[in-house]
Amino acid sequence: MTILSADRAVTGTAKAFAVLNPADESVIAAVADHGPDDADRAVAAASEAAGAWAARPARERAAVLLRAFDIMMQRQRELADLISRENGKSHADAMGEVAYAAEYFRWYAEEAVRVRGELFDNPAGTSKVLVSHEPIGVCVLVTPWNFPAAMATRKIGPALAVGCTAILKPAAETPLTALAIAEILAEAGLPEGVLTVLTTRSASAVVDRLLSHDSVRMLSFTGSTEVGRHLLERASHRVLRTAMELGGNAPFLVLRDADLDAALEGAMIAKMRNGGQACTAANRFFVHESVVERFASELATRMGALTVGDAADASVDVGPLINEAGRRKVQELVDDAVARGARVLTGGSTPDGAGYFYPPTVLVDVPRDARILHEEVFGPVAPIAAFSTEEDAIGVANDTIHGLVSYLYTEDLRRGLALAARLEAGMVALNRGLVSDPAAPFGGVKESGLGREGSTEGLHEYLETKYVATNW
Known part of the structure; x- marks a missing residue:
């Protein structure tokens, strides 16, 4: 040594x-x-x-x-x-x-x-x-x-x-x-x-x-x-x-008029950077009820196709979590959401064997009282809940003590900028899955x-x- x-x-x-x-x-x-x-x-x-x-x-x-x-x-x-x-x-x-x-x-x-x-x-x-x-x-x-x-x-x-x-x-x-x-x-x-x-x-x-x-x-x-x-x-x-x-406890909002392909690409970046272990990671997905099933299904397909393994292999997409305590918390949050009625579309269980691996996981129909919508998950888990109105979306997005970053997808730039002004966050990624930039001010509110x-x-x-x- x-x-x-x-x-x-x-x-x-x-x-x-x-x-x-x-x-x-x-x-x-x-x-x-x-x-x-x-x-x-x-x-x-x-x-x-x-x-x-x-x-x-x-x-x-x-x-x-x-x-x-x-x-x-x-x-x-x-x-x-x-x-x-x-x-x-x-x-x-x-x-x-x-x-x-x-x-x-x-x-x-x-x-x-x-x-x-x-x-x-x-x-x-x-x-x-x-x-x-x-x-x-x-x-x-x-x-x-x-x-x-x-x-x-x-x-x-x-x-x-x-x-x-x-x-x-x-x-x-x-x-x-x-x-x-x-x-x-x-x-x-x-x-x-x-x-x-x-x-x-x-x-x-x-x-x-x-x-x-x-x-x-x-x-x-x-x-x-x-x-x-x-x-x-x-x-x-x-x-x-x-x-x-x-x-952070970043919301990822997908409005009715969003470009779903772009939103899915952005979701993969915002959720899976460093396997979800980032303060800027999308933690709560709120998707309009008219597109939530399609969005959830396609996100599950993309996340389920990722290769999990030792990062020493350059072909691996997702490495391990940092330690056993972090993995245990991820599983607890997933189990709590499922017990409250959420459905698992992919992943959802801790694998056997050495290393602190956890599979990319997508949950849908996550109830508003689930812990995973109120605690920072710090793992490769995307919990999805539906919303019906923009007022509802802004309300649930802001319903947190945190305010680091928010993600928002809409094809209407005027609507997007108006809603961005109402999001209680130090940073807003509008139709983007990545917000960090050395030339930009990084930080949060609340x-x-x-x-x-x-x-x-x-x-x-x-x-x-x-x-x-x-x-x-």
Whole structure:
């Protein structure tokens, strides 16, 4: 067993923990199991490096990110193989994630040189208003297992671009991708201490220690709403800047006049990306009663034809879920829906054998009180319920504490835009199954989070605004 660490990983502890392949539960590698004392060292390194990195010209910081983008794309297949092994993601999905993740480095390399302030006369004409933006300082970045590359670069990119230093705490299930990205950044010229990776099974203790340091000024977290609530409370003790990308419960609305072929294509993308293990995954399908049977039947045919297996095989469409606990919850939600009257059109039962596999599943006639319409399923299950009116569709779509993304299919653009305005979500995919884009602001409303990632807005999460009043 090999203990892995990157040049930008703290290695002061002798302990280690195993990283498993969810396809067969075998041990891939072992990584350092960092603790609170390592967190102290990480903050010290980030604090020491902060001044020099912030003072670097934006063009130099951008050059590091651009080199990292190039290296990631040169090693796309290698990184994809790593993601598939520790995450279980299909080969095609993993290749797509690497390209998507690398694009955050390129996007923020381009944005790094465009951080502008403003200068104007105050309305009374008595002074000048000079506004500038400065890096916030040391940032703690906490990322999940479902997109181990993209969730890391989406935070690292803007933080480094504006001159912050950062400490990345990846999920214990998928630390290898984070370490590989740290190594790439080091190869691209990132100075020592600017980025530190802490791999740990003691996430709560390590993050709590990180947030206790005065020099830490920002926390960016992607994960469950439950953990996000705890971290917001913890961050409030020191009034830290927070950016939270939390849970989702995305509705997928198919109106009477929708192009069903397009809607089915979009449903496959929105539901099956990473086997349904995505906060943006379509979680609740609401289809007009006039087309629900056809839509459900054809979706079941498409999902039932997908190949399930070890992602090491490039022909496999759907890999395993991340662990047994996740698979058990998926089965519980399916069983609850069936017990309440839902019909299984394909899938619906846990297979025997090694690995955390679950078959693509389509349920129809799902009652409104089924748990699966109210809880994030995080698996390859499409629960379908019918609606009769647009008012009904909007009502059930918005009937959730979450508001990350909504999907809407209609041939009438005017109707689509009008309904999109009424959907309580930070993002709406109109006649599209994919919403994520590094150039677009990613984030939700209600209990799906605070702030935005991606776009120019994501850059400003890592900046403080300074106003100087003066005359000349």
